Amino acid sequence: MPNIISRRDLDFLLYEMLDAESLTQKPLYAEHSREVFDQIMETAEKLGENVFQPIAALTDREEPVFNNGRTILPEETKEALDAYVEAGFPAMSFPEDLGGLQLPYLISQGVGATMGAANGNVSGYMMLTGAAARLIIAHGSDEQIARFATPMIEGRWFGTMCLSEPQAGSSLADIRTKAERREDGTYKITGNKMWISGGEHDLSENIVHMVLAKVPGGPAGVKGISLYIVPKFIPDADGNPGERNDVVLAGLNHKMGNRATVNTVLNFGDKGGATGWLVGEEGMGLAAMFHMMNEARIAVGLGAASTAYTGYLHALAYAKDRKQGRALDDKNPENPMVPIIEHADVKRMLLQQKAYAEGAVALCLTGARMIDDEKTAEDEAEKAHLNLLLELLTPVMKSWPSEFGPRANDQAIQVHGGYGYTRDYPVERLYRDNRLNPIHEGTKGIQGLDLLGRKVVMKEGAAMKALDAEIRKTLDEASGLEAVAAHADTLKAYWEKLAATTMQMAGQAAKAGPKAYLANATIYLDAFGHVVVAWIWLRQAIVAARAMEAGTGEQNFYRGKLQACRYFFAYELPSVTPMLELLATLDTTCMEMDEAWF
Amino acid sequence: MKVLVPVKRVIDYNVKVRVKPDQSDVDLANVKMSMNPFDEIAVEEAVRLKEAGTAEEVIAVTIGPEKAQDQLRQALAMGADRAILIETTETVEPLSVAKLLAKVCEEESPQLVVMGKQAIDDDCNQTGQMLAALMGWPQGTFASAVTKEGDKLHVTREIDGGLQTVALNLPAVVTTDLRLNEPRYASLPNIMKAKKKPLDKKSPSDYGVEITARLKTLKVTEPPKREAGIKVGSVADLVEKLKNEAGVL
Numbered sequence: 001m002p003n004i005i006s007r008r009d010l011d012f013l014l015y016e017m018l019d020a021e022s023l024t025q026k027p028l029y030a031e032h033s034r035e036v037f038d039q040i041m042e043t044a045e046k047l048g049e050n051v052f053q054p055i056a057a058l059t060d061r062e063e064p065v066f067n068n069g070r071t072i073l074p075e076e077t078k079e080a081l082d083a084y085v086e087a088g089f090p091a092m093s094f095p096e097d098l099g100g101l102q103l104p105y106l107i108s109q110g111v112g113a114t115m116g117a118a119n120g121n122v123s124g125y126m127m128l129t130g131a132a133a134r135l136i137i138a139h140g141s142d143e144q145i146a147r148f149a150t151p152m153i154e155g156r157w158f159g160t161m162c163l164s165e166p167q168a169g170s171s172l173a174d175i176r177t178k179a180e181r182r183e184d185g186t187y188k189i190t191g192n193k194m195w196i197s198g199g200e201h202d203l204s205e206n207i208v209h210m211v212l213a214k215v216p217g218g219p220a221g222v223k224g225i226s227l228y229i230v231p232k233f234i235p236d237a238d239g240n241p242g243e244r245n246d247v248v249l250a251g252l253n254h255k256m257g258n259r260a261t262v263n264t265v266l267n268f269g270d271k272g273g274a275t276g277w278l279v280g281e282e283g284m285g286l287a288a289m290f291h292m293m294n295e296a297r298i299a300v301g302l303g304a305a306s307t308a309y310t311g312y313l314h315a316l317a318y319a320k321d322r323k324q325g326r327a328l329d330d331k332n333p334e335n336p337m338v339p340i341i342e343h344a345d346v347k348r349m350l351l352q353q354k355a356y357a358e359g360a361v362a363l364c365l366t367g368a369r370m371i372d373d374e375k376t377a378e379d380e381a382e383k384a385h386l387n388l389l390l391e392l393l394t395p396v397m398k399s400w401p402s403e404f405g406p407r408a409n410d411q412a413i414q415v416h417g418g419y420g421y422t423r424d425y426p427v428e429r430l431y432r433d434n435r436l437n438p439i440h441e442g443t444k445g446i447q448g449l450d451l452l453g454r455k456v457v458m459k460e461g462a463a464m465k466a467l468d469a470e471i472r473k474t475l476d477e478a479s480g481l482e483a484v485a486a487h488a489d490t491l492k493a494y495w496e497k498l499a500a501t502t503m504q505m506a507g508q509a510a511k512a513g514p515k516a517y518l519a520n521a522t523i524y525l526d527a528f529g530h531v532v533v534a535w536i537w538l539r540q541a542i543v544a545a546r547a548m549e550a551g552t553g554e555q556n557f558y559r560g561k562l563q564a565c566r567y568f569f570a571y572e573l574p575s576v577t578p579m580l581e582l583l584a585t586l587d588t589t590c591m592e593m594d595e596a597w598f
Numbered sequence: 599m600k601v602l603v604p605v606k607r608v609i610d611y612n613v614k615v616r617v618k619p620d621q622s623d624v625d626l627a628n629v630k631m632s633m634n635p636f637d638e639i640a641v642e643e644a645v646r647l648k649e650a651g652t653a654e655e656v657i658a659v660t661i662g663p664e665k666a667q668d669q670l671r672q673a674l675a676m677g678a679d680r681a682i683l684i685e686t687t688e689t690v691e692p693l694s695v696a697k698l699l700a701k702v703c704e705e706e707s708p709q710l711v712v713m714g715k716q717a718i719d720d721d722c723n724q725t726g727q728m729l730a731a732l733m734g735w736p737q738g739t740f741a742s743a744v745t746k747e748g749d750k751l752h753v754t755r756e757i758d759g760g761l762q763t764v765a766l767n768l769p770a771v772v773t774t775d776l777r778l779n780e781p782r783y784a785s786l787p788n789i790m791k792a793k794k795k796p797l798d799k800k801s802p803s804d805y806g807v808e809i810t811a812r813l814k815t816l817k818v819t820e821p822p823k824r825e826a827g828i829k830v831g832s833v834a835d836l837v838e839k840l841k842n843e844a845g846v847l
């Protein structure tokens with residue numbers, strides 16, 4: 001695929017590392033086969049190549065326009081989404097009895113990586129729609145599923161997530177949108193929502209807003225939050241979009257990147273109240289939302305990873321083509337200039353991108369496989385183990401690609417020199433697009449608090465033990481393989497140091513208090529993320545080393561994996577050491593900095 | 599009417615083809631393979647004929663290795679009804695392919711064969727014509743439009759300097775050019791349905807066709823690198839060089 005994502009690498013991850021084929025042994029996925037997966041990936045690849053990527057520059061340039069309560073988007077956005085719907089992608093990971101194709105989540109994420117790399121801003125609408133439908137399926141009534149989720153599974157209606165408000169972004173407990181129960185059992189919704197992606201457009205027949213709101217007089221904080229379905233058009237008796245609901249587009253946000261996904265300010269109830277239907281029970285809104293967060297957060301991480309990936313491939317192609325300078329030991333100015341890929345420093349920048357992008361995609365697909373394993377686990381202990389792993393790794397899968405993906409995009413610009421800084425090349429756009437990812441779906445800071453404040457300490461460190469077991473499995477696999485044995489020793493040392501530091505921090509927490517314990521949670525998240533990604537790189541390297549031993553041809557592909565692993569262990573992993581040293585002391589420099597001293 | 603669509607598994611059009619170090623052939627190890635793009639157009643055309651009610655059944659056939667099933671599955675996912683794999687690991691030349699297809703035609707009695715005008719691997723552009731000759735059927739090659747008018751098939755052909763429309767009696771052979779249509783994507787539900795469509799496996803010997811190659815490949819090499827151009831001083835210079843150096847005037 002032309003600089004979108006490497007299908008060879010996706011196949012490596014899906015089949016050689018994560019053994020997607022074995023999922024077809026499970027009753028849930030028994031209908032499927034490798035051939036079906038391949039064909040689906042093929043269609044995704046073609047759609048990405050012929051429809052999504054070619055319009056990426058245009059959908060960035062032609063930012064959505066606000067016109068009299070409506071959003072005007074370039075026609076190409078709708079054409080691309082129509083093609084996506086027509087190909088049947090919206091239904092891919094839903095259960096068969098709901099009209100879905102019941103594909104493994106892992107395969108749907110292979111598709112997601114492809115679309116994300118081709119033009120994640122346009123495919124973003126479908127990600128939101130899938131999440132909205134999943135939320136209704138998990139917590140809604142059968143009637144709500146039939147009425148609202150089914151048209152989204154079919155791709156006819158799109159969905160949104162309405163959590164944020166102007167005064168409540170990270171602090172969802174402080175939302176103010178009101179939900180008042182009416183006689184007929186529906187609720188009257190009034191309030192203002194901010195930052196709503198896909199909040200108003202003519203791309204679909206209807207828009208299903210999933211809205212967090214509070215019933216007046218209910219408990220303060222998160223316990224007072226409920227979840228409502230608030231459609232743009234209220235479905236009539238036949239289920240078709242009917243009367244216009246009182247949801248008004250108040251304005252658009254003008255963003256740095258991610259422009260094809262229109263971002264809106266929505267007013268609910270300007271004209272007397274929007275009609276909403278309660279999903280599940282009152283007070284359970286945020287819990288319901290978070291239940292769905294694992295998958296949504298992996299999808300955000302994968303979006304960041306694939307945006308990094310396409311930037312890397314663009315930089316790689318550019319570096320092979322651009323001639324500049326000569327070898328350092330070549331003193332003859334008559335000799336022709338060399339392609340910049342021959343310079344060690346340019347190779348360093350490319351390896352860095354390869355290590356980040358491939359590492360991040362591998363991380364998120366590993367998570368996707370865990371979701372499938374959790375869904376299909378036959379014994380409870382196995383299910384609980386996977387659940388713990390996912391709880392622990394979700395903030396990492398969301399944050400690590402979001403942090404290091406944009407850094408890869410930054411290096412893609414650098415490889416392009418001055419040209420990378422212009423709009424004639426896609427790399428500056430990819431950087432702008434990717435810069436969103438550490439902000440939405442829980443900022444990086446919030447993810448750090450989640451990891452250190454909740455996940456590593458939950459159930460007396462049970463999640464850490466679960467990850468320990470997984471890492472030890474990998475270390476055992478590596479022990480007999482000469483090509484990776486040294487990396488295994490290194491990972492073991494770092495993992496043990498990370499675990500020890502975590503214990504040290506926890507040991508001081510009671511005395512120092514939560515503020516000091518959590519003051520450097522973001523740094524902990526970075527250190528933790530690097531160790532986890534080192535583990536993911538070792539897993540890739542083990543597969544590559546075995547394939548090389550088996551002499552399966554394609555030596556270059558596998559050597560590339562081994563070299564990127566070596567790069568990660570030599571250039572990246574050591575950055576964890578000073579972080580852990582700082583963390584172990586519960587350093588309070590930042591916490592104690594007084595506002596007045598700035 | 600029954601339509602037969604031969605499809606071929608070829609090196610993907612995006613792949614940069616490399617020659618094996620021993621110059622015996624191009625290197626196909628671990629290289630992405632796809633359906634020949636002209637054949638995708640042929641499948642699309644056949645499926646459209648079916649959707650328009652002109653055709654009742656579309657049969658895809660391929661001659662190739664076991665993996666060529668992937669391309670048949672794609673044809674089935676695009677809308678073909680059933681498929682035939684004539685399995686061989688030999689390199690089959692156009693005449694052998696045409697002979698095998700002729701046997702399939704005798705067995706299946708299609709009213710129409712729609713196939714690519716050439717395959718992008720060896721670019722032969724021969725099989726359709728040979729098949730028409732073997733069957734004694736009319737041919738409409740390089741088609742950019744196909745319509746059924748009464749009992750005739752009107753085929754608009756791309757020829758040097760313009761378009762030519764021929765009216766063919768059926769049964770006939772049509773070979774597709776690039777502008778005939780834009781092939782659809784195999785949709786996910788159709789990929790799933792394709793799994794359940796019948797796929798027959800045969801071998802060349804089932805048809806009594808001898809497929810031994812008649813050509814011997816001596817050597818495969820990369821095309822020579824293009825040399826830099828030169829600037830000529832005047833029109834007279836140019837004419838002189840075209841005459842004496844290039845020998846084209």
Ligand SMILES: Cc1cc2nc3c(=O)[nH]c(=O)nc-3n(C[C@H](O)[C@H](O)[C@H](O)COP(=O)(O)OP(=O)(O)OC[C@H]3O[C@@H](n4cnc5c(N)ncnc54)[C@H](O)[C@@H]3O)c2cc1C
Pocket residue numbers: 160161162163164166168169170171194195196197198255258263436439440441442443444445446
């Ligand atoms: C392009 C885009 C699309 C979006 N799409 C949606 C959507 O579809 N639906 C939706 O509901 N929302 C959406 N959002 C909103 C997004 O989730 C919020 O922007 C995000 O949660 C952060 O909230 P905020 O912007 O109010 O920042 P704030 O919460 O004000 O945060 C500002 C900074 O303070 C830090 N901070 C805040 N609180 C704490 C704390 N307690 N401890 C430590 N640090 C803290 C944050 O980490 C951050 O660095 C979108 C945002 C953007 C930019």
Ligand SMILES: Cc1cc2nc3c(=O)[nH]c(=O)nc-3n(C[C@H](O)[C@H](O)[C@H](O)COP(=O)(O)OP(=O)(O)OC[C@H]3O[C@@H](n4cnc5c(N)ncnc54)[C@H](O)[C@@H]3O)c2cc1C
Pocket residue numbers: 322324325326340343344345346414415416417418419421
């Ligand atoms: C906004 C802007 C304003 C500018 N203004 C001016 C101006 O006013 N006047 C002017 O003259 N120029 C100007 N420039 C040009 C600027 O100085 C060049 O862009 C810069 O020198 C890099 O050259 P390049 O863009 O050709 O990149 P390249 O030289 O092609 O570099 C591409 C990449 O290859 C690497 N690379 C190249 N050669 C080697 C080597 N030998 N060894 C190792 N790595 C190497 C580079 O580090 C870079 O990462 C401007 C550029 C921009 C973007």
